Amino acid sequence: MSCENCHCGCQHTDESRPMVIPGKDVIQVCESRTCGPRYSRAIMAELEKHFGLAANSENEKARLEFRGCLGYCSQANNIAVNGNVLSNVLPAEAVARVDSARLLPPSDGTAPEIQKEISRILEEDFLA
DSSP, X not given: OBOTTTOOOOBOOGGGSOOOBTTBEEEEEEOSTTTTTTTHHHHHHHHHHHHTOOTXXXXXXXXXXXXXXXXXXXXXXXXXXXXXXXXXXXHHHHHHHHHHHTTSOOOOSOOHHHHHHHHHHHXXXXXX
C-alpha cells in the first residue's frame, strides 16, 4: 500500500506503523525522501540534546530513532511519539511538541484521522 495522504509512492505495511513500547517513550523521526532532506537531522540533533541520547539508541525511559516514512509526506517533517504522529515539525519547536505528545495515551498508528486531530490540537496549543 502506498501513502494514502499524498501518494508519494512510499510503501507502507503493518510493520511501518509507529512503534509503541509499554513503559518507555518511543520517539521516531521520519527520514524518508520527503522529510529527510528537510529538517530530520536538525530535529534529531535537538532531541538528542534534550534526551541525552544518540540517534538510534535507548535507555530505560526512552528510545530515540530515525525511521522510514510515517505516511504524512505532504505535512513533513513528521515525528511519531508513542505511536502518535506529529506533522509540520520544525527543529526549534521539536522538543516542546515531543514533550507535549509524551503526555498523550499511546496509539497503535491505525487511526490516522485521530492522529491528525491530535497534531492539530498540539499545534494550536504550541502556537497559542
